[in-house]
Amino acid sequence: MNEFELIARLTRTLPTNESVVVGAGDDCAVLDVGMGDRLLLFKTDAIVQGIHFTADVPPEKIGHKALARCLSDIAAMAGTPTAAVVTLALPKKFAPEFVEQVYAGMNALAQQHGIAIVGGETTTNPGGLLISVALIGFVPREKVLRRAGAKVGDAIFVTGELGGSIAGRHLEFEPRLAEARWLAEHFNIHSLMDVSDGLAGDLRHILNASHVGAQLHKSAVPINRAAKAIARKGDAAKPAFVAALTDGEDFELLFTVASKTAVPLLDAWKQTFPDLKLSCIGKIIAGEGIKLRDETGIRPLTVHGYVHFS
Amino acid sequence: MNEFELIARLTRTLPTNESVVVGAGDDCAVLDVGMGDRLLLFKTDAIVQGIHFTADVPPEKIGHKALARCLSDIAAMAGTPTAAVVTLALPKKFAPEFVEQVYAGMNALAQQHGIAIVGGETTTNPGGLLISVALIGFVPREKVLRRAGAKVGDAIFVTGELGGSIAGRHLEFEPRLAEARWLAEHFNIHSLMDVSDGLAGDLRHILNASHVGAQLHKSAVPINRAAKAIARKGDAAKPAFVAALTDGEDFELLFTVASKTAVPLLDAWKQTFPDLKLSCIGKIIAGEGIKLRDETGIRPLTVHGYVHFS
Numbered sequence: 001m002n003e004f005e006l007i008a009r010l011t012r013t014l015p016t017n018e019s020v021v022v023g024a025g026d027d028c029a030v031l032d033v034g035m036g037d038r039l040l041l042f043k044t045d046a047i048v049q050g051i052h053f054t055a056d057v058p059p060e061k062i063g064h065k066a067l068a069r070c071l072s073d074i075a076a077m078a079g080t081p082t083a084a085v086v087t088l089a090l091p092k093k094f095a096p097e098f099v100e101q102v103y104a105g106m107n108a109l110a111q112q113h114g115i116a117i118v119g120g121e122t123t124t125n126p127g128g129l130l131i132s133v134a135l136i137g138f139v140p141r142e143k144v145l146r147r148a149g150a151k152v153g154d155a156i157f158v159t160g161e162l163g164g165s166i167a168g169r170h171l172e173f174e175p176r177l178a179e180a181r182w183l184a185e186h187f188n189i190h191s192l193m194d195v196s197d198g199l200a201g202d203l204r205h206i207l208n209a210s211h212v213g214a215q216l217h218k219s220a221v222p223i224n225r226a227a228k229a230i231a232r233k234g235d236a237a238k239p240a241f242v243a244a245l246t247d248g249e250d251f252e253l254l255f256t257v258a259s260k261t262a263v264p265l266l267d268a269w270k271q272t273f274p275d276l277k278l279s280c281i282g283k284i285i286a287g288e289g290i291k292l293r294d295e296t297g298i299r300p301l302t303v304h305g306y307v308h309f310s
Numbered sequence: 311m312n313e314f315e316l317i318a319r320l321t322r323t324l325p326t327n328e329s330v331v332v333g334a335g336d337d338c339a340v341l342d343v344g345m346g347d348r349l350l351l352f353k354t355d356a357i358v359q360g361i362h363f364t365a366d367v368p369p370e371k372i373g374h375k376a377l378a379r380c381l382s383d384i385a386a387m388a389g390t391p392t393a394a395v396v397t398l399a400l401p402k403k404f405a406p407e408f409v410e411q412v413y414a415g416m417n418a419l420a421q422q423h424g425i426a427i428v429g430g431e432t433t434t435n436p437g438g439l440l441i442s443v444a445l446i447g448f449v450p451r452e453k454v455l456r457r458a459g460a461k462v463g464d465a466i467f468v469t470g471e472l473g474g475s476i477a478g479r480h481l482e483f484e485p486r487l488a489e490a491r492w493l494a495e496h497f498n499i500h501s502l503m504d505v506s507d508g509l510a511g512d513l514r515h516i517l518n519a520s521h522v523g524a525q526l527h528k529s530a531v532p533i534n535r536a537a538k539a540i541a542r543k544g545d546a547a548k549p550a551f552v553a554a555l556t557d558g559e560d561f562e563l564l565f566t567v568a569s570k571t572a573v574p575l576l577d578a579w580k581q582t583f584p585d586l587k588l589s590c591i592g593k594i595i596a597g598e599g600i601k602l603r604d605e606t607g608i609r610p611l612t613v614h615g616y617v618h619f620s
Contacts, residue, residue: 029428085354118339127437134444
């Protein structure tokens with residue numbers, strides 16, 4: 001049983017109540033808690049030593065990553081983060097300075113986005129450092145962007161470049177909060193999520209939630225040069241294109257809009273975010289799954305993204 | 311450096327924003343997020359295998375405890391919980407049925423209190439099972455009960471019986487949500503918290519936050535029979551009274567009210583909660599620290615509650 005099968009099994013029976021607009025299964029939960037034209041976003045995420053970072057990573061970067069991952073999920077709903085609480089599970093022996101530096105990394109990113117860190121829990125974790133961050137944020141009631149909503153004919157966009165995050169970007173990435181809010185404010189975005197487990201896997205989440213398929217243009221997928229460098233290193237490495245589809249932790253935005261919106265959106269994007277690439281990588285089609293188009297033709301894409309426990 | 315010293319060091323520099331009414335340092339954070347006459351409560355808590363439960367504990371009880379601890383913090387602010395997110399960090403090998411039973415324990419308690427579980431994160435934790443729960447809830451703006459607020463002359467009350475939770479109650483306790491809300495609705499409670507690290511340590515949190523001292527009446531402190539049974543077992547055990555003051559995980563309510571309110575409150579309590587003991591254990595006095603009064607006189611209390619890392 002892999003991560004997604006386990007989650008599917010667990011989420012079937014979760015208790016709910018009248019405040020829930022979107023429960024488990026999207027990037028954030030969405031709750032109607034009586035804030036007028038705003039809805040509450042609620043999200044948790046965790047990183048673990050040996051899984052999400054190694055012992056030699058500078059503590060500030062560990063703290064940055066712990067909060068940034070959660071922020072990327074708020075971005076994936078085009079929301080604005082407000083406050084975070086932090087569970088810090090520490091090995092039996094730790095240096096207080098190390099913990100302070102982890103917090104320094106979190107605090108700097110929080111301040112940059114106006115987020116208050118309002119509490120935490122410290123406990124012992126015999127296995128090593130684990131940081132779990134829970135975040136609340138807000139989104140205008142009329143602007144909730146979900147994974148579901150992609151329509152046949154939509155253009156598929158992705159920000160930035162994909163693959164090779166393991167070379168360092170996964171510790172330093174900037175969550176795409178401003179970009180997602182700008183998209184929601186200026187365009188009729190049909191579906192949105194963040195790419196955290198690899199484009200191939202995450203695009204399928206949009207497709208399954210929206211009951212559609214996709215055709216990707218191989219030459220349009222933006223490949224990070226880190227993925228290319230890793231691919232060049234040895235025969236054991238994935239080809240760079242496969243890395244761009246399947247490496248985890250890109251934390252870029254993946255979204256779809258009506259095809260007629262694609263060109264004006266690209267033009268406006270270039271003016272607003274000149275330093276961040278935006279690529280139209282394909283289109284939504286009827287059916288299911290992902291088809292890949294290259295110079296040789298069209299064929300089903302079989303690779304998937306990163307899956308825990310598999 | 312123990313848990314409290316580390317927390318003090320970390321909380322000095324936490325980022326804040328205009329939504330924060332109460333930040334880190336009380337039982338929950340309190341946020342003003344534009345809900346009119348209500349404020350948002352936000353809390354996280356974690357339990358770890360080998361620290362908060364052993365490998366032989368039935369998984370339903372692990373799930374119950376994970377959520378109940380967090381609920382006790384909402385009770386400690388006289389709030390009403392609404393929604394939870396869960397980080398489940400699993401050892402490399404686990405049985406899906408085990409995880410489902412952990413969730414069954416959480417779900418049952420959540421349903422009992424009308425709480426939605428709206429999301430979660432599953433990850434690998436090489437050291438064993440860790441569950442971090444984050445909760446949001448609400449409290450009327452005019453009824454926020456904090457640790458600060460105890461006044462000289464106040465009567466000090468505690469619900470239930472203290473000590474010996476390790477014998478089993480720590481896995482089965484019922485968070486005192488209804489009781490705390492009833493107190494807030496019907497009486498002018500000056501200070502409130504939950505007893506999670508032992509009465510001696512937690513009462514000091516109220517005293518320090520309120521800049522007062524306390525005099526406890528030894529004979530009035532309600533001692534759980536589990537603490538008495540453990541004390542009888544061997545010479546190595548703490549005396550039952552010391553256990554009642556210093557054992558962790560009682561999850562009872564500790565609060566202070568004006569002394570003139572004490573008798574009417576006790577009378578009303580007995581009618582409303584006939585099955586739950588409420589004890590007046592002493593009074594708030596000028597100065598600092600805890601003094602203990604017994605048949606031999608009055609002396610400073612030196613024992614403390616449970617402290618992580620110490």
